[in-house]
Amino acid sequence: MRKYLRPSSVISSESNLKESVNIEDLELARLCARGDENARKEMYIRYAGSLYAICIRYVGDRELARDLMHDSMIRIYDTIGKYRPTGTLKSWMSKVTVNLLIDHIRRERKYQFVSMEREYEKIPEPSVEEMRTVPKDQIMRMVSELPEAKRVIFNLFCVEGYSHKDISVMLGIKEKTSSSLLFKAREQLSRNVRDYLRENG
Amino acid sequence: MEEWTDIFAEELKDIEAPLPDGDLDMFRAKYDAVQRRRKAVVWRWLGAVSSVAAVLAIVFLVFRNEPEEVPQYSEENHEHVPVRPDSSLFQISEKPIEITGDMMAEAVDPGQNASRPADVSESSESSDASESPEIRRPHENSDEQHMPDTAETFDVVKDTDTPGPEKLIADSSTSVEEDYWNEDVFAEDMPRRKVRVSMGTTASGGLGGGNVIPRFMSPMPEPIDPTDTTGAEVQTFSHPEPMTKAHSFAGRSLKDTDWHHYMPVSFGLSARFGLTDRLSLSTGLNYSMYASRRTRTYTDGSVENDMQNVHYLGIPLRCDWKIMDKSNLDMYLGFGGQVEKCVYAKAGSERLHEKKPLWSAGVSLGFQYDISDRTALFVEPDVSWKLNRGTLETYRLEHDLMFTARAGFRIDL
Known part of the structure; x- marks a missing residue:
């Protein structure tokens, strides 16, 4: 449906x-x-x-x-x-x-909603205050450079506000897949934000 | 509690990306192309609906009930054939009125209202409503117009059944003259006169062989004169065997009939509707012509040849399944059937009739080569099985299984 x-x-x-x-x-x-x-x-x-x-x-x-x-x-x-x-x-x-x-x-359906990437070292997520220091265009770049599946799940969940259940219905995937991909998207964005903050002080 | 990912949502919802140069013009061109495509789709659907409507209309016209067979000529029937009443048989029936010379001149003159009953109604509109308009039965041949004396009177009989101008009808002394104007009798009892000429030809059966293009210029025997009563009696209505003068002579009968069937030729138009990427449905209208040469041998040793041409209109219905789709070459399997109806058949000068429709089923293997995005050439060899037999002696009657090679041009609407 x-x-x-x-x-x-x-x-x-x-x-x-x-x-x-x-x-x-x-x-x-x-x-x-x-x-x-x-x-x-x-x-x-x-x-x-x-x-x-x-x-x-x-x-x-x-x-x-x-x-x-x-x-x-x-x-x-x-x-x-x-x-x-x-x-x-x-x-x-x-x-x-x-x-x-x-x-x-x-x-x-070119997006393979199966996570097959290797596990990265776990790093701490940025705070809200740290996030506010990141310019809009960089935020935009970070999101657009995510892998396809993670990008879609992150946009639907975090930006549009859909639940995993809704996303699973819309895309025809399992809820577990949606939550797993979101988790990995958050990890990668955290890494990107940390890298940006480290480079730009 | 606000999370760091909420900042993404805050920032990204209101963000705008700079558009590339010339983006507006590009969008306008794309939008115009979409609008043109939509209009073409509308015309496409209108064309498809019109085609289907035309096919249905042709089906209705072709497969509607045929008129009843012409009754065989007989003395009894002949007696009931009404003849045109002699003009002198017009008689007085009811209220007499005086016919003046002007009125008769008006009736006689072809340019006047006498030949057109409608004119009478027109004149009645302009005339006084209290006057009763007159209608004179027109004469087809002006030479036979009746010119009564001025003293002779005619009765005007009111038509009480239907409103309108009064009619001047013939009150003949015999029922035949009355029946002449009775349309029901005229339609049912009046036999349609047909002159049929019989010719015989010799034909050999078999698959293939013969000429693809039949010879239409075969010599025809002398047509029979139905008024010629010399020799044996001449039957001119619905005789099963077309007659020639030779046949009319006593002592001769048909000994043998041989047929040579030429390869059938057909043309058609078809419409194909794609249901899925591989499955499509096609229908259309096919015209087929079966030509044969008939040779008749009689007991007296005479031989007569004539040509028989039978024309069919058929409506095929077929499902095609695409089994191969290369860059420009497609291959598909077709399964379906066809119903055909004889629309015209003639052997020599004899009209033939095939009342029932003929059904067939078949399979085909099609190859389509794309010339462009919208045009393609195709070849479809197929095998068809005849599901029912007709009565006319044609190539189709003698071969239950037929191999056909069809080629054509296809264009996407």
């Missing part, structure tokens, strides 16, 4: 709109749903960068990430009519993109 982060289809009245919902986003979504070319271009300019970053996080390769970002934007154009102002437009678009990436991962 596939599980997706589907945008909410519940229609809520304007009085229930969250404060975070940008009225401009609503208008932009409405115009895009009508097929307004200028609105679609504006949507692309505003949000393509964040969607591109999401794709890089998941697939690692920038060329592939760009293709998938284009595909997700086309899917967003097609389904923009389903957007409801229960969340921000950006979060809705991010969810659509993540769902597309999951489809891609399942379809390609």
Whole structure:
């Protein structure tokens, strides 16, 4: 059974709109749903960068990430009519993109969700304060350089907030595999952060 | 309690990556290509639906019930054949009205309303509603138009069954003239006159051999004149054996009939629907022509030759399973069947009929060579088994098992 982060289809009245919902986003979504070319271009300019970053996080390769970002934007154009102002437009678009990436991962199945790496020496995990000293682009690089399977599991668990059970359903793997891969992803990221901190003081 | 991995989530959710140069133009081109592809898919589906609808329409037309057989000519039937009533048989029936010279001139003149009953209704619309419009039965041959004297009157009989203009009908003294205008009688009892000429030919059976392209220019015997009653009686309706003058002479009967069947030729259109990567379903419309040369030998030693051409329309249905998929060459196995219906058959000048559809099943081995992304050439040798027999003497009747080599061009929609 596939599980997706589907945008909410519940229609809520304007009085229930969250404060975070940008009225401009609503208008932009409405115009895009009508097929307004200028609105679609504006949507692309505003949000393509964040969607591109999401794709890089998941697939690692920038060329592939760009293709998938284009595909997700086309899917967003097609389904923009389903957007409801229960969340921000950006979060809705991010969810659509993540769902597309999951489809891609399942379809390609080039990721071997079996850990066959050798055991590294156990090192202490960084603290929250140490993590705050690491720049965003380095965090992005560390995640994108993870091996494929660990990268996907880490993104789904830590960034998107899925449980191991949800991940096992989405990717068709065992929960044990998901937790094992997450553990190994955390180990490798810890090592990378330690290495960065050691190099940069 | 916040973990260090939560920092990843905080930072990564709002991060944006710089887009490569020309990304917007690249996306626009990709989006336009997707839109064009979607439109092509719509047209593709419309074409497929139209093709299926056309095939179904042809199936309906071909396999619908045939009209009943033409009854054999007999004296009894001939008596019931209505003839056109003589114009002098128009008689007064009810309310008489006076026909003026202008009215008759209007009836006689072909350019006037007399030849078209619809004109009467048009004129009735413009005329006073209280007046009763008249309809005169038109004469097909203006030379036979009746020109009654001005003193002669005609009755106008109201058509009480249906609204509309009144009709002037013929009240003949015999039932034959009444029946002439009775459409039901006209359709059922009136035999369709067909002149059939018999010819005989000698044919040899066997697989293969013979000419692939049959000879259509075989000499034809002199057609029979149905009005020629010299010699033996002439039967002109539904005679099982087409007649020639020679056959009409007494003392001669058919001794032997030999057939030479030419290799059948067929053409077709097909549509193929891919169900999975390997499995596909194909159907379409096939036309097949079975040509044969018939040689008839009579007891008096005379020999007659003629050509028989039988045309079939068939609808195949086949499942193809791809067993090999190389870069440009595919190989597949096909399993399926076909139903064929004779749409036209003629032996000499005699029309033949094959009422029931013919079923066959077969297997094929196909080879497809991709010329481009959308076009390919294919060759499909197959073996088919005849599941039921027809009545017409054709190559198909004599061979239960048929080997066919099919070649064609395929294009992806």
